[in-house]
Amino acid sequence: MGFVPEVSSVPARSAVVPARRALPGAPFLVAARGERPGRVPVWFMRQAGRSLPEYRALREGVPMLDACFDPEMLAEITLQPVRRHHVDAAVLFSDIVVPLKAAGVEIDIVPGTGPVVDRPVRDAAAVRALPALEPEQVAKVAEGVGLLVDRLGETPLIGFAGAPFTLASYLIEGGPSRNHEHTKALMHSEPRLWHDLAGRLADVAVTFLRAQLDAGADAIQLFDSWAGALSERDYREFVLPHSTRVLEAVAAYRVPRFHFGVGTGELLVAMRDACADVVGVDWRVPLDEAVRRLGGEAVVQGNLDPALLHASWPVLEAEVRRIVEEGRAARGHIFNLGHGVLPGVDPDVLTRVVELVHSL
Amino acid sequence: MGFVPEVSSVPARSAVVPARRALPGAPFLVAARGERPGRVPVWFMRQAGRSLPEYRALREGVPMLDACFDPEMLAEITLQPVRRHHVDAAVLFSDIVVPLKAAGVEIDIVPGTGPVVDRPVRDAAAVRALPALEPEQVAKVAEGVGLLVDRLGETPLIGFAGAPFTLASYLIEGGPSRNHEHTKALMHSEPRLWHDLAGRLADVAVTFLRAQLDAGADAIQLFDSWAGALSERDYREFVLPHSTRVLEAVAAYRVPRFHFGVGTGELLVAMRDACADVVGVDWRVPLDEAVRRLGGEAVVQGNLDPALLHASWPVLEAEVRRIVEEGRAARGHIFNLGHGVLPGVDPDVLTRVVELVHSL
Numbered sequence: 001m002g003f004v005p006e007v008s009s010v011p012a013r014s015a016v017v018p019a020r021r022a023l024p025g026a027p028f029l030v031a032a033r034g035e036r037p038g039r040v041p042v043w044f045m046r047q048a049g050r051s052l053p054e055y056r057a058l059r060e061g062v063p064m065l066d067a068c069f070d071p072e073m074l075a076e077i078t079l080q081p082v083r084r085h086h087v088d089a090a091v092l093f094s095d096i097v098v099p100l101k102a103a104g105v106e107i108d109i110v111p112g113t114g115p116v117v118d119r120p121v122r123d124a125a126a127v128r129a130l131p132a133l134e135p136e137q138v139a140k141v142a143e144g145v146g147l148l149v150d151r152l153g154e155t156p157l158i159g160f161a162g163a164p165f166t167l168a169s170y171l172i173e174g175g176p177s178r179n180h181e182h183t184k185a186l187m188h189s190e191p192r193l194w195h196d197l198a199g200r201l202a203d204v205a206v207t208f209l210r211a212q213l214d215a216g217a218d219a220i221q222l223f224d225s226w227a228g229a230l231s232e233r234d235y236r237e238f239v240l241p242h243s244t245r246v247l248e249a250v251a252a253y254r255v256p257r258f259h260f261g262v263g264t265g266e267l268l269v270a271m272r273d274a275c276a277d278v279v280g281v282d283w284r285v286p287l288d289e290a291v292r293r294l295g296g297e298a299v300v301q302g303n304l305d306p307a308l309l310h311a312s313w314p315v316l317e318a319e320v321r322r323i324v325e326e327g328r329a330a331r332g333h334i335f336n337l338g339h340g341v342l343p344g345v346d347p348d349v350l351t352r353v354v355e356l357v358h359s360l
Numbered sequence: 361m362g363f364v365p366e367v368s369s370v371p372a373r374s375a376v377v378p379a380r381r382a383l384p385g386a387p388f389l390v391a392a393r394g395e396r397p398g399r400v401p402v403w404f405m406r407q408a409g410r411s412l413p414e415y416r417a418l419r420e421g422v423p424m425l426d427a428c429f430d431p432e433m434l435a436e437i438t439l440q441p442v443r444r445h446h447v448d449a450a451v452l453f454s455d456i457v458v459p460l461k462a463a464g465v466e467i468d469i470v471p472g473t474g475p476v477v478d479r480p481v482r483d484a485a486a487v488r489a490l491p492a493l494e495p496e497q498v499a500k501v502a503e504g505v506g507l508l509v510d511r512l513g514e515t516p517l518i519g520f521a522g523a524p525f526t527l528a529s530y531l532i533e534g535g536p537s538r539n540h541e542h543t544k545a546l547m548h549s550e551p552r553l554w555h556d557l558a559g560r561l562a563d564v565a566v567t568f569l570r571a572q573l574d575a576g577a578d579a580i581q582l583f584d585s586w587a588g589a590l591s592e593r594d595y596r597e598f599v600l601p602h603s604t605r606v607l608e609a610v611a612a613y614r615v616p617r618f619h620f621g622v623g624t625g626e627l628l629v630a631m632r633d634a635c636a637d638v639v640g641v642d643w644r645v646p647l648d649e650a651v652r653r654l655g656g657e658a659v660v661q662g663n664l665d666p667a668l669l670h671a672s673w674p675v676l677e678a679e680v681r682r683i684v685e686e687g688r689a690a691r692g693h694i695f696n697l698g699h700g701v702l703p704g705v706d707p708d709v710l711t712r713v714v715e716l717v718h719s720l
Contacts, residue, residue, distance in 0.1 A: 179702055185670035228623075231644050231665070263588075265626055266644050284591050284626050305591070310545035342539055 021149065023218060026156050028088040032219060032256035032278050034299050034331040040324055041088035042357040043158070044350060045260070046340030047081035048093040051347050054080050064109040068098045071144035078148055082155055085351045086358075088334075089156045089219070090148065092212065094141065096162025096223055097170065099208035102137040105130065105171070113175060120174035122182060127197045130171075133207045141208075145215035156219055158258070159212035163224035164201040164242040165235075166261075171197070180229050187238045198242040206249040213253045221258035221280075222246060227271070228263025228282075235270050247275040258301060262339045268293050283338035288329035299332035304353070306337045309345045313352070320353055324360045381509065383578060386516050388448040392579060392616035392638050394659050394691040400684055401448035402717040403518070404710060405620070406700030407441035408453040411707050414440050424469040428458045431504035438508055442515055445711045446718075448694075449516045449579070450508065452572065454501065456522025456583055457530060459568035462497040465490065465531070473535060480534035482542060487557045490531075493567045501568075502575040509576035516579055518618070519572035523584035524561040524602040525595075526621075531557070540589050547598045558602040566609040573613045581618035581640075582606060587631070588623025588642075595630050607635040618661060622699045628653050643698035648689040659692035664713070666697045669705045673712070680713055684720045 023029055027037035049055055055077055059067055067073050077093040097107050097115045106118040121127060135142075148157050165183075170176070172183045187194040209220050222243060227235060247257045259271045260280025272279045272294055279298065281290040283305035291298050308319055320335075327333030335357045341350070383389055387397035409415055415437055419427055427433050437453040457467050457475045466478040481487060495502075508517050525543075530536070532543045547554040569580050582603060587595060607617045619631045620640025632639045632654055639658065641650040643665035651658050668679055680695075687693030695717045701710065 179667050179699075181667035181670045181702055181704075184665065184667040185672075188668060188675040189672040228644075231646070233646070263623055284588075286591070286593070305544065307539050307541035307544035308548060310541045312545075312549040315548040339539075342541055344541075 021216065021218060023154055023156055026088070026154060026218075028156050028334060029218065029256065031332040031334050032258075032299060034297070039358050040327065040333060040335050040360060042335035042354050043087040043089040043091060044081070044085075044337050044341050045091070047085065047087060047350070048077050048091060049341070050343040051341050051345045051350070052080055052084065053347075054084075064095060064111075065098070065101055068094050069102070069140045071140050071147055074141070074144040075147040075151065078144075078157070079151060081350075082152065084347065085354045087155075087354055089158050090152055091158040091221070092141075092145065092148070092160045092217070094160050096160075096166060096225070098141065099133050099138060099161065099204045100167065100171075102141075102208075103131045103133040103204060104137075107170070110175075115170045116175045117171055120182070121168075121171040121197065122186065124193055124196075127193060127200070130197070130200050132200070133204045135207055135211050135214075138208055138211045142211045142215040145212050145217055149216035157217050159209055159217035159220040161205040161209045161220065161222055161246070163222050163227065163239075163246065163259075163261075164198040164205065165227055165230070165239040166223065166225045167201045167204070168194075168197055169226050171201075177226075180226060184230075184234070187234070191238070194238060195242075198239070199245075202242040202246050205246045209246070209250050213250060213255065217255070219256045219258065220250060221260060222274075222276070224259070224261040224264075224271070227261035227267060228265075230267070232266050232270055235267050240270055240274055243271075243274040251275065256299075260301070272298070278332070278334065280336065281338065287323060287326040287333065291329040297331050299334075300327065300330045301334040301336045303336070303338040306339050306342050306345075309337075309342070309349050309353075313349075316349070316353065317356060320356050321360065324357060381576065381578060383514055383516055386448070386514060386578075388516050388694060389578065389616065391692040391694050392618075392659060394657070399718050400687065400693060400695050400720060402695035402714050403447040403449040403451060404441070404445075404697050404701050405451070407445065407447060407710070408437050408451060409701065410703040411701050411705045411710070412440055412444065413707075414444075424455060424471075425458070425461055428454050429462070429500045431500050431507055434501065434504040435507040435511065438504075438517070439511060441710075442512065444707065445714045447515075447714055449518050450512055451518040451581070452501075452505065452508070452520045452577070454520050456520075456526060456585070458501065459493050459498060459521065459564045460527065460531070462501075462568075463491045463493040463564060464497075467530070470535075475530045476535045477531055480542070481528075481531040481557065482546065484553055484556075487553060487560070490557070490560050492560070493564045495567055495571050495574075498568055498571045502571045505572050505575035505577055517577050519569055519577035519580040521565040521569045521580065521582055521606070523582050523587065523599075523606065523619075523621075524558040524565065525587055525590070525599040526583065526585045527561045527564070528554075528557055529586050531561075537586075540586060544590075544594070547594070551598070554598060555602075558599070559605075562602040562605050565606045569606070569610050573610060573615065577615070579616045579618065580610060581620060582634075582636070584619070584621040584624075584631070587621035587627060588625075590627070592626050592630055595627050600630055600634055603631075603634040611635065616659075620661070632658070638692070638694065640696065641698065647683060647686040647693065651689040657691050659694075660687065660690045661694040661696045663696070663698040666699050666702050666705075669697075669702070669709050669713075673709075676709070676713065677716060680716050681720065684717060
C-alpha cells in the first residue's frame with residue numbers, strides 16, 4: 001500500500017521564481033543538463049573544509065554551527081576550494097543539521113562524533129513538538145549565498161540539504177548511528193508517526209533549499225547519506241515519497257537536482273525516481289554499470305573512492321582515467337568522489353585530480 | 361593481471377582428516393548441502409553474546425579475549441543461545457582477532473571501540489615481523505571445541521575465522537575504520553606488500569579453522585565483515601585469491617563453508633567464487649534476487665535486518681515470513697540475520713523468531 005504524502009505545510013510556489021544567472025558555458029551545468037560540455041566537469045563532496053589549511057586557519061576557535069550561520073565566513077570557506085583547485089562548481093559550506101538548528105531543534109555538532117541531539121525524537125509528542133523552519137531563520141545562510149553568487153563569477157554554486165531519512169535518523173537515534181535500529185523500528189512499527197516526521201523534515205528541506213535558490217544557487221544536491229542502510233523495498237515505501245516531494249518542490253527553479261547517498265547500488269533507480277536529474281554513485285558500482293541500471297539517458301556523478309586519494313599518483317591517475325572513460329557511457333557525467341573528501345588528504349592531490357580530469 | 365598466491369607456508373593436508381560426526385538429520389547441514397530439510401534451519405550471527413543476561417553474568421569482569429581462550433567459558437557461552445533459543449546450529453564464541461592475539465600480535469579489544477592494534481602494520485618490516493600462527497597457540501580454543509562437540513548432541517557447531525581483508529584492515533588502520541583508507545591505499549600502491557600481508561593472514565585463518573575442524577567443528581564461516589567497502593574489481597584483484605585459498609585449504613574436511621560480509625550485494629558472485637558452499641546475504645538484497653545473481657543452484661543464508669528485532673511483533677513476523685518465502689527460490693536456505701545481533705535486543709524476540717521459522 002503506497003503512502004501518499006499529505007499536502008505540505010510549506011506553501012507551493014508558482015512558476016514565479018527569481019531569474020537565474022545565465023551561465024550558459026559552465027561545464028557543470030551543461031553536463032547536468034545531459035549535454036556535452038567542453039571538458040568533463042569536476043567538484044568534490046566536502047571540498048570546502050577540513051582538508052584545506054586555509055579552512056583550518058579560518059575556523060580556528062569557531063564552532064562548526066557558528067561558521068555555518070556567518071555569511072562572510074561561510075562564503076569564504078565555500079570559495080577556498082574553488083580558488084585552490086579550480087573545480088567546476090562551488091558547494092555551499094553547510095551541514096545537514098543547519099536547518100534543524102535554525103528551526104530551534106536542540107542539536108549540536110560534537111567534533112569527532114558528529115551531530116548530537118539533546119532529546120531523541122521517538123514518540124508522537126516529540127514529533128509534534130518539532131518546530132517548522134521559517135525562511136527568515138536561515139536568512140544568514142541566504143545572505144552568504146548572495147555574497148557567493150556575486151563573488152563566484154562564472155562558477156556555479158550548488159545548494160545543499162539533508163534528505164528526510166538521514167535527518168530523521170539523527171533525530172531518532174540521537175546522533176550518528178551504524179545500524180539505525182530505532183529509526184527502522186519506528187518506521188516499520190509506527191508508519192503514521194514515521195510519515196508525519198519524514199513529512200515535517202521534507203518541509204524543512206524544501207524551505208532550506210528554496211532559501212538558497214531564492215538567493216541565487218544554481219543547482220541543488222539532496223544528501224541522503226545513510227539511505228544505503230535501507231533495502232529498496234523499505235526505501236520505496238518509507239523514504240521515496242518524502243524525498244520526491246522535496247525535489248518536486250524545487251522543480252520550478254529549473255536548476256539541476258542532484259541526489260546522493262553512499263552504498264546505494266541497490267537504490268540508484270529509486271533515487272532517480274525521486275525526481276532527481278543527476279544521480280550520485282559511490283565507488284562500489286562502476287559508472288557504466290550504474291548507467292546500465294538507470295537506462296541510457298542517465299546523468300551521473302561520481303565515483304572515485306575517496307580512500308584512493310591516499311594512494312600513489314600512478315594508481316590515482318589510472319583510477320581517474322578509468323572513471324572518466326566509464327562516465328562516457330552516460331548522457332552526462334560530473335566527476336566527483338564516491339563520498340566526501342576525508343580529513344588528512346593532501347590538498348595538492350585534489351588539485352592534480354582536477355587538472356587531470358580537465359585534460360581528458 | 362591476476363594475482364597467483366604463492367605456495368602457502370601452512371602445510372597442505374592430505375585427505376586424511378578426522379572422521380566427522382554423523383549428523384545426518386541436522387536441518388542446518390541438510391540445507392547447507394542444498395537438500396531439503398524437514399524445517400528451515402535458523403541461527404543468528406552473534407547469537408552468543410551481549411544480548412543474553414546469562415552471558416553478561418558469566419562475562420562479568422572477564423575481558424573479551426580472556427573469555428575466548430578459556431575452554432570452559434567459551435564452550436558455555438557458545439551453548440547458551442542453543443539452550444535458550446533452540447537454534448539449529450551453535451557458532452563458536454570467538455572474535456576475528458583471536459588467532460592474531462594467539463600468534464602474539466599486540467592487539468586488544470577495547471569495550472565500545474573494538475579491536476585496537478598497538479602498532480599499525482603499514483610497511484614491509486611490519487609485515488615481515490607478523491608472527492605465523494602455530495596450532496598449539498590456539499589449543500585452548502580447540503579444547504573448547506572438543507567440549508562443545510561432546511555437549512551439543514545433535515546440534516552442529518560452526519567454526520569461525522576472520523577473512524584476510526577484514527583482518528588486514530584492523531592491522532593496517534590500527535582499529536575499526538569507516539573508510540579503510542590506509543588499507544585501500546596500501547593494496548593499490550604497494551600490491552606486492554599487500555599480497556604478502558594478505559597471504560600471511562590467509563595462513564593464520566587456515567591454521568585457526570583447521571584447529572577447530574580437527575577438534576570436531578561441523579561447518580565453518582569465513583567472516584569478511586568489511587568486504588562490502590570494496591568494489592567488485594578491487595575485491596577480485598586483491599581479496600578473492602586469498603579468501604579462496606582459505607576456503608580451499610579446508611575443502612578436505614568436507615564440511616559446508618559459509619562466506620559472509622555486510623553490504624556485499626555487488627560481491628555475492630565473487631564471494632561464492634571463493635569456493636564458498638553457502639553465501640551469506642545482508643538485508644539489502646532480497647534472497648530471491650540474491651539467488652538470481654548467484655544462479656539457481658545457490659545455497660544462501662540470511663537475511664533479516666537485525667534492526668527489525670526492535671520493531672513490533674506483527675512487523676517482525678511479516679518480515680520473517682517474507683524472507684522464508686523468498687528463500688524458497690534457493691536450493692538451500694539457512695535463516696539468519698543480515699548482520700549480527702545488536703546489543704539491547706530482547707532475547708525473547710529471538711526465541712520467538714526461531715519458533716516462527718520452524719513453524720513455516
